[in-house]
Amino acid sequence: MNETTFRRKKDLPSIHLLGTGTPMCAGCGGLEVLHQIYDILGERTVFVNAAGCMTLLATYPFTPFRGSWLYTSMASAAAGAQGVRDGLDILLGKGEISSGEDLQVVVLAGDGSSYGMGLSATSSAIERGLDFIYICYDNEGYGNTGQQYSDATPHGARTATSKGPRGFPGYKKDLFAIWAAHKPAYVATVLGSEPLDLAQKVEKAKSLKGSRFILALAPCPTGWDYDPKDTVEIGTLALKAGVWPLKEYMAGNVVHTHIPRMRVPVEDYLKAQGRFGHLFHPYRNEAVIGEIQGMVDAYWESVG
Amino acid sequence: MKRTLLTGNGSAAWGARLAKIDYLPAFPITPQTEIIETIAKWIDAGEMNCRMVTLESEHSMMTAAGTAAATGVRVFTATSSQGLLYAMEMLYTIAGWRVPFVLVNVSRGLSAPITLEPDHNDILAARDCGFLQIHCSTCQEVLDSVLIACRLSEHTSVRLPVIVNLDGFYLSFTREPVEVPEPELAQEFVGPFASQGMSFRASSPVSQAVAVLGGSPYSYFRYETHLAAQNGVSAYGEISREFEQAFGRRQDAVEEYRMDDAELAFFMIGSFATKAKDAVDRLRRAGWKIGLLRPRLLRPFPSELIRRALAGKLGVAVIDQNLSVGKGGVLFTEIASSLYGMERAPLLVSFIGGLGGRDISLEELYEMASVTRKAAQEGKAPPARLLYTEEELREVRKLQAIAHVERQELEPGR
Numbered sequence: 001m002n003e004t005t006f007r008r009k010k011d012l013p014s015i016h017l018l019g020t021g022t023p024m025c026a027g028c029g030g031l032e033v034l035h036q037i038y039d040i041l042g043e044r045t046v047f048v049n050a051a052g053c054m055t056l057l058a059t060y061p062f063t064p065f066r067g068s069w070l071y072t073s074m075a076s077a078a079a080g081a082q083g084v085r086d087g088l089d090i091l092l093g094k095g096e097i098s099s100g101e102d103l104q105v106v107v108l109a110g111d112g113s114s115y116g117m118g119l120s121a122t123s124s125a126i127e128r129g130l131d132f133i134y135i136c137y138d139n140e141g142y143g144n145t146g147q148q149y150s151d152a153t154p155h156g157a158r159t160a161t162s163k164g165p166r167g168f169p170g171y172k173k174d175l176f177a178i179w180a181a182h183k184p185a186y187v188a189t190v191l192g193s194e195p196l197d198l199a200q201k202v203e204k205a206k207s208l209k210g211s212r213f214i215l216a217l218a219p220c221p222t223g224w225d226y227d228p229k230d231t232v233e234i235g236t237l238a239l240k241a242g243v244w245p246l247k248e249y250m251a252g253n254v255v256h257t258h259i260p261r262m263r264v265p266v267e268d269y270l271k272a273q274g275r276f277g278h279l280f281h282p283y284r285n286e287a288v289i290g291e292i293q294g295m296v297d298a299y300w301e302s303v304g
Numbered sequence: 305m306k307r308t309l310l311t312g313n314g315s316a317a318w319g320a321r322l323a324k325i326d327y328l329p330a331f332p333i334t335p336q337t338e339i340i341e342t343i344a345k346w347i348d349a350g351e352m353n354c355r356m357v358t359l360e361s362e363h364s365m366m367t368a369a370g371t372a373a374a375t376g377v378r379v380f381t382a383t384s385s386q387g388l389l390y391a392m393e394m395l396y397t398i399a400g401w402r403v404p405f406v407l408v409n410v411s412r413g414l415s416a417p418i419t420l421e422p423d424h425n426d427i428l429a430a431r432d433c434g435f436l437q438i439h440c441s442t443c444q445e446v447l448d449s450v451l452i453a454c455r456l457s458e459h460t461s462v463r464l465p466v467i468v469n470l471d472g473f474y475l476s477f478t479r480e481p482v483e484v485p486e487p488e489l490a491q492e493f494v495g496p497f498a499s500q501g502m503s504f505r506a507s508s509p510v511s512q513a514v515a516v517l518g519g520s521p522y523s524y525f526r527y528e529t530h531l532a533a534q535n536g537v538s539a540y541g542e543i544s545r546e547f548e549q550a551f552g553r554r555q556d557a558v559e560e561y562r563m564d565d566a567e568l569a570f571f572m573i574g575s576f577a578t579k580a581k582d583a584v585d586r587l588r589r590a591g592w593k594i595g596l597l598r599p600r601l602l603r604p605f606p607s608e609l610i611r612r613a614l615a616g617k618l619g620v621a622v623i624d625q626n627l628s629v630g631k632g633g634v635l636f637t638e639i640a641s642s643l644y645g646m647e648r649a650p651l652l653v654s655f656i657g658g659l660g661g662r663d664i665s666l667e668e669l670y671e672m673a674s675v676t677r678k679a680a681q682e683g684k685a686p687p688a689r690l691l692y693t694e695e696e697l698r699e700v701r702k703l704q705a706i707a708h709v710e711r712q713e714l715e716p717g718r
Contacts, residue, residue: 058515059516059517060514060516066509068511069512070371071514075363076364076367079365079367079371080368082329082357082359083370083372083379084374086372086377087327087371087372087374088375090327091376091377103504120364121361121364124359
């Protein structure tokens with residue numbers, strides 16, 4: 001699909017659908033992304049939620065959504081989406097509801113669920129070709145419980161459970177590749193700080209059938225330790241440093257939608273966040289900074 | 305109405321077929337698998353208009369069952385043992401959603417040690433989750449109970465998921481003569497799915513299963529669920545009376561077998577109750593005044609019906625095919641709490657047996673009757689008895705001896 005409604009920033013929706021006054025933290029990168037996604041997906045949606053920060057969006061008796069919502073569990077949001085999709089299809093098939101009553105089924109989950117506990121249910125939903133959109137807001141840790149490290153935490157990051165001088169010793173899981181390996185209809189990474197790219201991808205996902213995945217980096221002021229006003233800036237740095245490649249998978253091919261020709265050093269991104277502060281203070285940890293830069297360089301070399 | 309030989313699993317499948325279920329989220333587990341295989345075969349043959357999806361776990365299966373019911377279709381599913389426990393988080397969750405659907409559990413003992421054979425620890429682990437529970441002792445009851453469970457689950461005063469329980473092997477794989485109702489009659493009884501407003505539609509957005517902040521709203525919704533479950537006793541009574549009118553079979557909330565003039569009673573659930581009935585008949589021929597009391601409905605617990613049935617009785621042998629480790633029999637604590645404070649309540653004696661498929665023999669039933677009679681006469685209950693014979697112990701000692709010899713062979717000097 002080459003046609004897009006969103007050619008320039010002024011084409012982006014000017015009316016915003018998601019209500020305000022949610023209990024999310026100031027500067028929440030996940031909410032930044034959800035606002036933009038919801039403007040495009042619209043209210044003919046049912047959000048099937050997995051346990052995470054966003055579970056608190058709909059708190060009795062309030063919801064910021066104009067459409068529908070269902071909270072499930074941490075492990076089984078994708079299975080929940082299966083039941084809703086099948087339920088709607090059964091009712092459509094029997095003529096008990098008209099196609100005008102149909103809904104787009106959307107999973108909303110954090111990285112704790114998406115990279116870990118919920119992966120089994122998700123893998124099997126993709127394998128069945130479930131017609132749904134899966135949104136992961138990835139703040140690279142179990143944010144809702146105070147940012148303990150998760151399968152999505154990057155190497156070296158300080159979290160509530162990796163406070164030592166080396167930070168988190170593990171490496172971030174490549175969820176984009178795991179999804180793509182299932183050969184679903186669509187997989188894309190997005191950034192809240194790149195609204196045009198995001199809008200085009202969500203628009204594309206919306207136009208397709210089958211399993212579709214939007215993986216959003218969600219800068220997290222409380223978990224990553226930076227000033228809430230800098231959320232957009234952190235996203236921009238993630239892009240410029242090449243830490244968060246913007247790409248999409250479709251029909252067997254991965255295409256980068258933005259290639260940072262002149263990447264800034266990865267330490268510009270790291271330095272902006274307290275969670276990497278121990279790599280610079282009290283002394284510079286050249287080994288770990290170099291290792292992270294090396295991984296980013298190797299990634300961009302590998303994709304040509 | 306046709307009479308045919310069906311297994312317990314086949315009866316459960318027939319129940320689902322006659323109830324015209326829309327949706328079957330599935331996951332195989334012994335001894336339940338025959339249920340989903342049977343329905344899958346009917347779907348493939350075009351004999352059933354039902355969507356079946358196999359998920360990757362019981363946890364996911366139960367989630368999909370709940371969300372499909374929340375979308376407004378009639379859902380049926382089945383599991384067993386480890387699967388029920390794997391889905392436990394969702395059992396509590398879905399009951400809290402107040403969605404109607406029917407789950408068949410084929411009871412099987414829990415690991416460890418891992419086994420395939422039945423007892424009731426699996427289903428009783430789900431005792432507090434908010435699903436109502438109907439317990440069967442024959443294949444006929446399995447079929448009938450699935451139909452009744454649909455009605456109970458969708459009843460306006462209830463609206464909760466219902467589990468129909470049958471014992472693995474003793475019922476699941478045992479063929480018994482079963483009367484299969486005429487489809488038209490069954491559908492007339494069950495009716496179309498009563499979603500009671502549960503749905504997701506573009507024109508009427510709704511938030512379901514949202515979070516609450518604080519104990520007050522939480523308590524409110526939990527109490528609501530509890531009160532709805534308690535409504536299940538009268539709702540069940542109403543539905544089972546209608547069932548009797550339609551099909552001529554009684555499936556009372558509490559079965560009373562030869563209880564009228566009984567002084568003593570067996571109290572138990574499940575298929576072994578049919579053996580206890582045999583024991584009752586034989587003991588009666590020997591001059592004993594004994595009967596059997598068996599709750600079909602275990603959640604809600606029909607305390608009043610049980611108190612009424614036991615008024616004036618002298619002693620009750622409570623037979624638990626489960627073990628609350630460190631406490632004893634679960635049914636025993638249930639009935640004891642129900643009779644607490646009752647004037648001239650019968651003396652209760654606790655027996656644990658039939659774990660992991662172990663049989664309960666006629667001789668043991670006689671022994672339990674005898675111990676209970678003595679206790680009632682003396683007005684003093686003995687400690688709970690764990691049924692085990694000398695013969696069994698000898699057999700286990702043999703297994704241990706083999707294990708010992710084999711180890712010495714492999715690791716001399718140990």
